[in-house]
Amino acid sequence: AQSVTQLGSHVSVSEGALVLLRCNYSSSVPPYLFWYVQYPNQGLQLLLKYTTGATLVKGINGFEAEFKKSETSFHLTKPSAHMSDAAEYFCAVENSGGSNYKLTFGKGTLLTVNP
Protein backbone atom coordinates (compact mmCIF):
# COMPACT_ATOMS: atom_id res chain seq x y z
CA ALA A 1 0.00 0.00 0.00
CA GLN A 2 1.15 3.51 -0.70
CA SER A 3 1.47 6.16 1.99
CA VAL A 4 2.71 9.70 2.46
CA THR A 5 4.32 11.30 5.49
CA GLN A 6 4.60 15.05 5.76
CA LEU A 7 7.02 16.06 8.49
CA GLY A 8 5.74 19.02 10.41
CA SER A 9 2.07 19.83 10.53
CA HIS A 10 2.91 23.52 10.83
CA VAL A 11 5.83 25.46 9.35
CA SER A 12 6.33 29.14 10.02
CA VAL A 13 8.74 31.32 8.03
CA SER A 14 9.47 35.00 7.63
CA GLU A 15 8.64 36.79 4.42
CA GLY A 16 11.59 36.43 2.07
CA ALA A 17 12.93 33.32 3.78
CA LEU A 18 13.37 29.88 2.26
CA VAL A 19 10.34 27.59 2.35
CA LEU A 20 10.99 23.87 2.82
CA LEU A 21 8.09 21.47 3.24
CA ARG A 22 9.03 17.83 3.67
CA CYS A 23 7.35 14.82 2.14
CA ASN A 24 8.35 11.16 2.26
CA TYR A 25 6.41 8.41 0.54
CA SER A 26 6.22 4.67 0.37
CA SER A 27 5.15 2.87 -2.75
CA SER A 28 5.63 -0.64 -4.08
CA VAL A 29 6.01 0.62 -7.66
CA PRO A 30 7.51 3.79 -9.16
CA PRO A 31 5.27 6.54 -7.91
CA TYR A 32 3.66 9.58 -9.35
CA LEU A 33 4.08 12.43 -6.86
CA PHE A 34 2.11 15.62 -6.45
CA TRP A 35 1.99 18.75 -4.35
CA TYR A 36 -1.35 20.50 -3.95
CA VAL A 37 -2.09 23.79 -2.17
CA GLN A 38 -5.31 24.68 -0.37
CA TYR A 39 -6.04 28.31 0.43
CA PRO A 40 -8.56 29.00 3.21
CA ASN A 41 -12.09 27.91 2.37
CA GLN A 42 -11.12 26.76 -1.10
CA GLY A 43 -10.54 23.52 -2.95
CA LEU A 44 -7.10 22.13 -3.74
CA GLN A 45 -4.97 23.39 -6.60
CA LEU A 46 -2.06 21.55 -8.20
CA LEU A 47 1.35 23.13 -7.58
CA LEU A 48 3.48 20.58 -9.41
CA LYS A 49 3.82 16.89 -10.17
CA TYR A 50 6.47 14.30 -10.94
CA THR A 51 5.73 11.36 -13.20
CA THR A 52 8.90 10.43 -15.09
CA GLY A 53 11.98 12.14 -16.45
CA ALA A 54 13.71 15.09 -14.81
CA THR A 55 13.71 14.70 -11.05
CA LEU A 56 13.64 18.45 -10.35
CA VAL A 57 10.16 19.67 -11.08
CA LYS A 58 9.15 23.30 -11.31
CA GLY A 59 5.63 24.39 -10.51
CA ILE A 60 3.52 27.47 -10.21
CA ASN A 61 4.21 30.46 -7.96
CA GLY A 62 7.96 29.79 -7.84
CA PHE A 63 7.73 26.40 -6.11
CA GLU A 64 9.82 23.40 -7.05
CA ALA A 65 10.33 19.88 -5.75
CA GLU A 66 12.96 17.22 -6.25
CA PHE A 67 12.22 13.51 -6.48
CA LYS A 68 14.90 11.54 -4.65
CA LYS A 69 14.30 7.84 -5.09
CA SER A 70 17.08 6.79 -2.72
CA GLU A 71 15.55 8.87 0.05
CA THR A 72 11.92 8.24 -0.98
CA SER A 73 11.41 11.97 -0.68
CA PHE A 74 9.70 14.74 -2.63
CA HIS A 75 10.35 17.90 -0.64
CA LEU A 76 8.81 21.21 -1.75
CA THR A 77 10.89 24.38 -1.76
CA LYS A 78 10.61 28.04 -2.63
CA PRO A 79 13.61 30.37 -2.33
CA SER A 80 11.71 33.36 -0.98
CA ALA A 81 8.38 33.19 0.84
CA HIS A 82 5.63 35.65 0.09
CA MET A 83 2.69 36.51 2.31
CA SER A 84 0.37 35.05 -0.32
CA ASP A 85 2.01 31.62 0.11
CA ALA A 86 0.27 31.14 3.46
CA ALA A 87 -1.90 28.06 2.96
CA GLU A 88 -2.17 24.32 3.63
CA TYR A 89 0.09 22.16 1.46
CA PHE A 90 -0.57 18.53 0.67
CA CYS A 91 1.81 15.97 -0.76
CA ALA A 92 0.19 13.05 -2.58
CA VAL A 93 1.29 9.78 -4.18
CA GLU A 94 -0.29 7.68 -6.89
CA ASN A 95 0.96 4.31 -8.07
CA SER A 96 2.04 4.29 -11.68
CA GLY A 97 0.50 1.66 -13.90
CA GLY A 98 -2.07 -0.95 -13.02
CA SER A 99 -5.62 0.04 -12.27
CA ASN A 100 -5.03 1.71 -8.93
CA TYR A 101 -5.36 5.37 -9.81
CA LYS A 102 -5.99 6.43 -6.26
CA LEU A 103 -4.31 9.56 -4.90
CA THR A 104 -3.18 9.09 -1.33
CA PHE A 105 -2.65 12.38 0.49
CA GLY A 106 -0.42 13.27 3.39
CA LYS A 107 -1.93 14.97 6.42
CA GLY A 108 -0.94 18.41 5.20
CA THR A 109 1.44 21.13 6.36
CA LEU A 110 0.13 24.54 7.27
CA LEU A 111 2.52 27.25 6.12
CA THR A 112 2.35 30.60 7.85
CA VAL A 113 4.39 33.55 6.60
CA ASN A 114 5.31 36.27 9.05
CA PRO A 115 5.91 39.86 7.92
Added chain:
Amino acid sequence: DTAVSQTPKYLVTQMGNDKSIKCEQNLGHDTMYWYKQDSKKFLKIMFSYNNKELIINETVPNRFSPKSPDKAHLNLHINSLELGDSAVYFCASSQGAGSYEQYFGPGTRLTVT
Protein backbone atom coordinates in the same frame (compact mmCIF):
# COMPACT_ATOMS: atom_id res chain seq x y z
CA ASP B 1 -16.45 30.18 -15.82
CA THR B 2 -16.32 27.82 -12.85
CA ALA B 3 -14.54 24.61 -13.83
CA VAL B 4 -15.84 22.34 -11.05
CA SER B 5 -18.87 23.51 -9.13
CA GLN B 6 -20.65 22.01 -6.15
CA THR B 7 -24.01 22.73 -4.57
CA PRO B 8 -24.75 23.50 -1.88
CA LYS B 9 -21.69 25.19 -0.38
CA TYR B 10 -23.02 24.73 3.14
CA LEU B 11 -25.40 22.06 4.40
CA VAL B 12 -26.66 21.89 7.98
CA THR B 13 -28.97 19.03 8.82
CA GLN B 14 -30.06 16.76 11.63
CA MET B 15 -29.07 13.20 12.34
CA GLY B 16 -31.09 10.66 10.46
CA ASN B 17 -31.88 12.88 7.50
CA ASP B 18 -31.03 12.11 3.88
CA LYS B 19 -29.18 14.69 1.81
CA SER B 20 -27.53 15.06 -1.59
CA ILE B 21 -24.58 17.07 -2.86
CA LYS B 22 -24.29 17.84 -6.54
CA CYS B 23 -21.17 18.31 -8.63
CA GLU B 24 -20.73 19.48 -12.20
CA GLN B 25 -17.60 20.00 -14.28
CA ASN B 26 -17.41 21.90 -17.56
CA LEU B 27 -13.86 20.82 -18.45
CA GLY B 28 -14.84 17.90 -20.64
CA HIS B 29 -13.07 15.50 -18.29
CA ASP B 30 -13.72 11.77 -18.23
CA THR B 31 -13.01 11.10 -14.55
CA MET B 32 -14.66 12.50 -11.43
CA TYR B 33 -14.05 11.95 -7.72
CA TRP B 34 -15.52 12.50 -4.28
CA TYR B 35 -13.20 13.23 -1.34
CA LYS B 36 -13.92 13.72 2.34
CA GLN B 37 -11.82 16.18 4.37
CA ASP B 38 -12.20 15.82 8.12
CA SER B 39 -11.77 18.44 10.81
CA LYS B 40 -8.02 17.81 10.91
CA LYS B 41 -7.80 18.55 7.18
CA PHE B 42 -7.09 14.90 6.32
CA LEU B 43 -8.26 14.24 2.77
CA LYS B 44 -9.41 10.80 1.71
CA ILE B 45 -10.87 9.56 -1.52
CA MET B 46 -14.32 8.02 -1.37
CA PHE B 47 -15.32 7.27 -4.96
CA SER B 48 -14.15 7.74 -8.51
CA TYR B 49 -16.01 7.41 -11.80
CA ASN B 50 -14.46 7.12 -15.24
CA ASN B 51 -16.84 7.61 -18.15
CA LYS B 52 -19.77 7.05 -15.78
CA GLU B 53 -18.29 3.77 -14.54
CA LEU B 54 -17.35 3.34 -10.89
CA ILE B 55 -13.61 2.60 -10.68
CA ILE B 56 -12.76 3.42 -7.08
CA ASN B 57 -15.00 2.57 -4.16
CA GLU B 58 -13.17 2.97 -0.90
CA THR B 59 -14.28 1.59 2.45
CA VAL B 60 -17.23 3.92 2.81
CA PRO B 61 -20.49 3.11 4.62
CA ASN B 62 -23.14 2.05 2.16
CA ARG B 63 -25.22 4.99 3.38
CA PHE B 64 -23.13 6.91 0.84
CA SER B 65 -24.18 6.35 -2.76
CA PRO B 66 -22.64 8.17 -5.72
CA LYS B 67 -24.49 8.60 -8.98
CA SER B 68 -23.11 9.76 -12.31
CA PRO B 69 -25.92 10.55 -14.75
CA ASP B 70 -23.38 11.68 -17.34
CA LYS B 71 -19.67 12.43 -17.60
CA ALA B 72 -20.12 16.01 -16.46
CA HIS B 73 -22.02 15.25 -13.26
CA LEU B 74 -21.30 13.25 -10.13
CA ASN B 75 -23.72 13.46 -7.24
CA LEU B 76 -23.37 12.12 -3.72
CA HIS B 77 -26.39 10.96 -1.77
CA ILE B 78 -26.11 10.26 1.94
CA ASN B 79 -28.77 8.35 3.86
CA SER B 80 -29.39 8.37 7.60
CA LEU B 81 -26.82 11.05 8.34
CA GLU B 82 -24.65 10.62 11.44
CA LEU B 83 -22.61 13.08 13.48
CA GLY B 84 -19.41 11.57 12.11
CA ASP B 85 -20.42 12.51 8.58
CA SER B 86 -19.73 16.16 9.38
CA ALA B 87 -16.87 17.18 7.11
CA VAL B 88 -16.05 19.08 3.95
CA TYR B 89 -16.78 17.07 0.82
CA PHE B 90 -14.82 17.88 -2.31
CA CYS B 91 -15.64 16.91 -5.84
CA ALA B 92 -12.80 16.78 -8.36
CA SER B 93 -12.32 15.89 -11.99
CA SER B 94 -9.41 14.94 -14.25
CA GLN B 95 -8.85 14.33 -17.92
CA GLY B 96 -8.57 10.62 -17.27
CA ALA B 97 -7.67 8.08 -14.62
CA GLY B 98 -3.93 8.11 -13.98
CA SER B 99 -1.32 10.79 -13.48
CA TYR B 100 -3.53 13.65 -14.60
CA GLU B 101 -4.03 16.83 -12.60
CA GLN B 102 -7.19 16.78 -10.56
CA TYR B 103 -9.29 19.94 -10.49
CA PHE B 104 -11.14 20.45 -7.25
CA GLY B 105 -14.44 22.10 -6.56
CA PRO B 106 -14.84 24.63 -3.72
CA GLY B 107 -16.19 22.03 -1.31
CA THR B 108 -19.43 21.46 0.56
CA ARG B 109 -19.28 21.87 4.32
CA LEU B 110 -21.71 19.38 5.84
CA THR B 111 -22.66 19.81 9.48
CA VAL B 112 -24.81 17.16 11.13
CA THR B 113 -26.41 18.16 14.43
